[in-house]
Amino acid sequence: MNLQKLRKLVECLRLQDAENPSAIEETLRLNISLEDGYCLFNLYEQWLGAFSFLPGRKEAVLPLLSLAEKLTKFSSDDTLAMYSLSEWQQLVLLRGPVETVLFEKCTNCSHSYVSMGTSGFYDANGLVCDSCGNVYFKSYYDETPPPRCACGREFPSVTTYGCRQCGEKKSLSQGGVSPYEYFSKHTYIRGPGA
Ligand SMILES: [Zn+2]
Ligand SMILES: [Zn+2]
Structure with a gap:
């Protein structure tokens, strides 16, 4: 997992939680791809889905932030472990069981x-x-x-x-x-x- 980008994502989400106006632009600039790790990419895709429109789903910021913080302590790039976390379930509630x-x-x-x-x-x-x-x-x-x-x-x-x-x-x-x-x-x- 690309730890440097993950830490930046945590910072961006903290900024977004604090309603910093540049947070969305900075998160977009991270441009996280599959090569940065499956968990990180999946999480980033959720963020993109939640904020690809205005005003976005602000309720998604805290579960995304908490997941990103937990990912920094993951010992392996284990998507199933991420999907089993309650914060992931909160995201699924927001988007439904739909891709x-x-x-x-x-x-x-x-x-x-x-x-x-x-x-x-x-x-x-x-x-x-x-x-x-x-x-x-x-x-x-x-x-x-x-x-x-x-x-x-x-x-x-x-x-x-x-x-x-x-x-x-x-x-x-x-x-x-x-x-x-x-x-x-x-x-x-x-x-x-x-
Ligand atoms: Zn109807
Ligand atoms: Zn028809």
């Missing part, structure tokens, strides 16, 4: 919709409410129907893959946003086992 949120446009009817890009290790579908964009995560093994969304609309069924309007599977990507950003404006519920 990226994708905007798609149907190639047939041009309907736009949102899809949840989850890790291949996550055995659940992210069902996005067509009306308000809130999300229900439904485990592959859960047989019970999802509850109604808080807005009153039903969540789409897990079999509705692709366009909600016409059923077309092909879509054009319209880019994506960080789940930290998406879930600053939408809520999610994890169903049983998800």
Whole structure:
């Protein structure tokens, strides 16, 4: 692990916690890559996700800082040990069990919709409410129907893959946003086992 960059990241996060206006720019300048270590890079990616938009998720600063401080005492570059820390769980709460949120446009009817890009290790579908964009995560093994969304609309069924309007599977990507950003404006519920 690149200890020099890790220590700089700790300093930057302390500055950000103290609401120093140059903190974000200095953190961006660190430009941490995979070669600097898996834990450090993963942590930095969380920071990028949480602050790639304005005003960012300020609630992420303290767990990020605490994780960075703990990483300075890690004896090996052990990502699983990092993921098991409670601060990591706090970050997951902020972004949901999602890697990226994708905007798609149907190639047939041009309907736009949102899809949840989850890790291949996550055995659940992210069902996005067509009306308000809130999300229900439904485990592959859960047989019970999802509850109604808080807005009153039903969540789409897990079999509705692709366009909600016409059923077309092909879509054009319209880019994506960080789940930290998406879930600053939408809520999610994890169903049983998800
Ligand atoms: Zn809704
Ligand atoms: Zn369509």
